[in-house]
Amino acid sequence: MVNAVYDHIIAILIIGVMFVSAVVILPTMSFTNIQAVNQQQLRNTALNVFNAMLLDTGEPIDWGSWRPFYMNDPRVNRFGLASAQDTTFYVLDPDKVQRLVVGNPLNYCDYNRVRDLLGLKDYGFCLRIIPPFNVTFKSISVASNVLNYEADVHYLDGTPIPNAEIYATAVYTKTQGNDLIFNVSQSGPFKSNSLGKCIGTVPLEVTDPDYYTVTLKVTVADVATLVVTSGQEFNNTIARINLVYDTIVLTSWKDPPNYNVPPNDAIWILDVVAFGSEGKLWHLLHKDKKGSSDFNSGSGNFERWNRTFSGLHGFQPVILIFNFWAVDQVTGHGRSQVLIVTAYPNLLGTNIFEYGGDPKSSDSVKIQRSVIISGMTYTAELWLWKEST
Amino acid sequence: MERINITKNTRGQMRIVEVILASFVIIFALSFTNIFAITPTSQKYEVTELQKLGYNTLHDLDEQGLLARFVYNHEWENLTSALRVLLPLDVYFNVTIYDLQGTKVNNVPIFYGDREAFATSKNVASISYGLVGYPTRLSATYTPQILIIQLVRG
Numbered sequence: 001m002v003n004a005v006y007d008h009i010i011a012i013l014i015i016g017v018m019f020v021s022a023v024v025i026l027p028t029m030s031f032t033n034i035q036a037v038n039q040q041q042l043r044n045t046a047l048n049v050f051n052a053m054l055l056d057t058g059e060p061i062d063w064g065s066w067r068p069f070y071m072n073d074p075r076v077n078r079f080g081l082a083s084a085q086d087t088t089f090y091v092l093d094p095d096k097v098q099r100l101v102v103g104n105p106l107n108y109c110d111y112n113r114v115r116d117l118l119g120l121k122d123y124g125f126c127l128r129i130i131p132p133f134n135v136t137f138k139s140i141s142v143a144s145n146v147l148n149y150e151a152d153v154h155y156l157d158g159t160p161i162p163n164a165e166i167y168a169t170a171v172y173t174k175t176q177g178n179d180l181i182f183n184v185s186q187s188g189p190f191k192s193n194s195l196g197k198c199i200g201t202v203p204l205e206v207t208d209p210d211y212y213t214v215t216l217k218v219t220v221a222d223v224a225t226l227v228v229t230s231g232q233e234f235n236n237t238i239a240r241i242n243l244v245y246d247t248i249v250l251t252s253w254k255d256p257p258n259y260n261v262p263p264n265d266a267i268w269i270l271d272v273v274a275f276g277s278e279g280k281l282w283h284l285l286h287k288d289k290k291g292s293s294d295f296n297s298g299s300g301n302f303e304r305w306n307r308t309f310s311g312l313h314g315f316q317p318v319i320l321i322f323n324f325w326a327v328d329q330v331t332g333h334g335r336s337q338v339l340i341v342t343a344y345p346n347l348l349g350t351n352i353f354e355y356g357g358d359p360k361s362s363d364s365v366k367i368q369r370s371v372i373i374s375g376m377t378y379t380a381e382l383w384l385w386k387e388s389t
Numbered sequence: 390m391e392r393i394n395i396t397k398n399t400r401g402q403m404r405i406v407e408v409i410l411a412s413f414v415i416i417f418a419l420s421f422t423n424i425f426a427i428t429p430t431s432q433k434y435e436v437t438e439l440q441k442l443g444y445n446t447l448h449d450l451d452e453q454g455l456l457a458r459f460v461y462n463h464e465w466e467n468l469t470s471a472l473r474v475l476l477p478l479d480v481y482f483n484v485t486i487y488d489l490q491g492t493k494v495n496n497v498p499i500f501y502g503d504r505e506a507f508a509t510s511k512n513v514a515s516i517s518y519g520l521v522g523y524p525t526r527l528s529a530t531y532t533p534q535i536l537i538i539q540l541v542r543g
Contacts, residue, residue, distance in 0.1 A: 010408075011405065014409070014412065015411070015412060019415070022416055022419055043438070090445075133474050155474070156478045157478055161470065163467075220470050220471070220474050221455075221474070222453075222455055222471075223450065223455055223475065368480075370475050379475075
């Protein structure tokens with residue numbers, strides 16, 4: 001009788017141990033299923049995060065357009081990149097996307113701040129904004145009063161795009177004695193050939209300009225447009241050009257605290273032209289070099305100059321062209337007209353914009369959507385992964 | 390006397406052997422049911438994701454009034470280019486357009502990618518998108534056509 005009781009106790013213990021072992025061991029045996037469930041959970045999280053980023057305006061709704069905007073601004077309560085002015089889905093506000101550009105002279109939100117705002121404590125993410133296709137300048141030259149350019153248009157995999165429609169805008173300056181000539185000429189449309197090559201010309205109103213730059217508006221199948229610019233390149237130390245909503249802000253080319261760097265050169269702003277994604281031009285400012293200078297390139301406040309142009313945000317500018325009266329940093333010769341062209345820094349060009357951590361390709365999920373920034377179509381891509389595995 | 394003791398001990402040991410056998414039966418049963426357990430595999434959701442991407446792209450084109458123009462004017466090259474620039478690089482597509490009688494409308498393949506990817510991939514998303522007609526400035530025709538786009542990740 002006593003033996004039988006002992007037998008049953010041992011039997012119950014063994015069954016208990018085996019049941020617990022089975023509960024613990026069997027799920028780990030079906031590792032692929034567990035992995036699939038984990039990946040599915042990750043995908044759901046990624047979808048929610050992506051929707052929060054692309055469909056939500058954030059709180060307050062105009063957080064990207066604040067001046068001043070502080071580094072990791074604590075006034076931002078909720079993160080979202082959607083435009084508050086547009087009711088269409090997947091239209092992003094360039095001012096908000098700019099606040100993700102690391103190194104933005106007018107401050108930005110860093111990766112950890114955005115992770116906190118999105119509630120992604122145990123997750124890492126990477127946001128990429130990829131242009132729909134590529135445009136590469138092959139050559140630009142001026143012969144007398146004709147500007148010749150050659151550009152290649154190709155898909156992201158490198159295959160050529162035939163029949164892409166290209167409009168060219170040349171902006172150029174020439175100093176003739178006391179006359180300061182600043183002019184804009186346009187031509188097009190030209191079509192790319194079967195090799196994706198486009199050779200075009202722009203007739204100029206002066207011969208052999210001192211400075212010139214070409215802006216191409218390239219449209220593929222009437223659906224995707226890229227605006228790219230090129231021209232004479234030089235090491236610009238006059239100012240960095242920034243745009244916040246309707247206001248253009250020039251900042252020192254050096255970052256604080258040592259942003260005042262000689263030589264101290266007085267600078268006059270003669271012309272400012274905005275180029276919109278629809279190919280329109282807006283001559284925002286035209287002045288002469290009489291009177292006191294607008295700012296000094298080597299000293300003064302970090303924000304050297306600013307001016308608000310009502311309606312500029314709605315114009316959807318992609319490129320800003322500045323005509324300065326300044327010392328040419330390349331030649332070091334006396335003052336002449338100097339052209340500086342800038343797009344949004346690291347944004348809205350042919351570069352891939354990347355923000356966040358390094359994706360772990362094996363354990364991460366990827367979601368993609370078409371988005372519109374400043375009237376141009378891009379592919380937004382989110383990579384999400386678990387940090388603590 | 391000794392023989393009786395041995396018998397008693399053997400009965401106790403047999404119960405433990407029974408328990409072990411029973412445990413094996415339980416483990417076997419659990420393992421067997423695990424084979425039939427349906428878990429949400431990520432592949433299924435990959436197809437859903439591709440479908441969302443496809444609808445997103447076609448809807449964008451339709452909202453801009455371009456999809457109907459490409460289809461009804463037989464601008465197949467433009468449709469291929471538009472899809473190539475709007476869809477991510479690693480997403481391959483194959484588009485077929487039918488009229489209401491089920492006759493194939495596009496005589497030219499509207500295709501990008503590797504044909505083998507469509508044949509071998511387990512995750513091919515298929516999206517049907519209806520177009521009612523193409524209104525122009527002077528006239529509007531009601532000739533519905535169905536656009537079927539297959540998407541696969543390369």
